[in-house]
Amino acid sequence: MDVAEALRTRSSKRAFTSQPVPRETIEHLLELAGLAPSGSNIQPWHVYVVAGAVRDALCAEVTQAASGDRSAHRREYDYYPDPWREPYLSRRRACGWGLYSLLGIRKGDREASLRQELRNFSFFGAPVGLFFYIERDMQPGSWLDYGMFVQSIMLAARDFGLHTCPQAAWAHFHAIVTRHVGAPPEQMLLCGMALGHADERNPVNTYRPARMAAAEYTRFLGFGDPA
Ligand SMILES: Cc1cc2nc3c(=O)[nH]c(=O)nc-3n(C[C@H](O)[C@H](O)[C@H](O)COP(=O)(O)O)c2cc1C
Incomplete structure (x- = not known):
């Protein structure tokens, strides 16, 4: 699979079969992703891969925690602007409503929304879960590096016929x-x-x-007048 094809066919999947993924395949994926660039080549990633009984126990405990009072569970970092603002608010809503309308979840149906959200915590049925950790004293530059590493895993996965879903949802339940x-x-x-x-x-x-x-997010400078 060439890179363009991997980019085109990667998308966040939210339903997986139980077909196992061999450990050697995951090792191979991580070796490939480790070729990602990082400032000064410091490679700030730490990855924990779970399957089998470890995966199952973790999923069960987080699903239970996410089903109850969540006030004690918060991400350790800010992901989004607070408060939300345009144009990001509209894009976020379009993304959420698009998914929910496909699933037949009506606006305001909190129970169905929660059920769908909880599927995060079984990795949407995937037999393997990865957790990405970074040391706390690392700076935004290393987070930039990290994104490249994570995307590299997702693209490399395509070459093995595998799919992925990146999941910030887990970060709330970091403890x-x-x-x-x-x-x-x-x-x-x-x-x-x-x-x-x-x-x-x-x-x-x-x-x-x-x-x-x-064209909506790019400005070309110094290319001469458009034809
Ligand atoms: C860092 C990161 C975290 C994400 N967290 C979640 C998540 O917790 N649950 C989920 O269903 N999707 C999650 N997504 C998937 C995004 O919703 C998805 O990438 C976006 O809607 C674009 O769709 P696509 O990945 O299918 O192209 C996450 C994506 C990224 C990059």
Whole structure:
């Protein structure tokens, strides 16, 4: 698979089959992703990969925590602007409503929304979960590096016929995840990722939220007058 094809066919999948992913495949993916660039080549990533009984226990505990009072569970970092503002608010809403309308979840149906959200915490059925940690004293530059590493995993996965879903949802439950994976206190959880074989029969996996045209976010300078 060439890179353009991997980019075109990667999308966040939210239903996976139980078909296992061999450990050697995951090792291979991580070796490839480790070729990602990072400032001064410092490679600031720490990855915990869960499957089998470890995955199941972690999923059960986080699902239970997410089903109850969540006030004690907060991400350790800010992801989004606070307060939300345009144009991001509209894009966010379009993304959420697009997914929910595909699933037949009506606006205001909190129970169905919660059920869908909770599926995050079983990795949407994927047999493998990855957790990405970074040391707390790392700076925004290293977070930039980290994104490249994570995207590299998702693109490399395509070459193995695998699919992914990056998941910031896990970050709220970092205390539980950290206890299960044994990450040291100086590391903090950035996000998780589901990895496996997409369930192509599940309509949720047809969801492809629209993108802006490059012309909307790009200015070309010094290219001469447009023809
Ligand atoms: C860092 C990151 C965290 C994300 N967290 C979640 C998540 O917790 N749950 C989820 O269903 N999707 C999550 N997504 C997927 C986004 O919603 C998705 O990338 C976006 O809507 C674009 O769709 P696509 O990935 O299918 O192209 C996340 C994406 C990124 C990059």
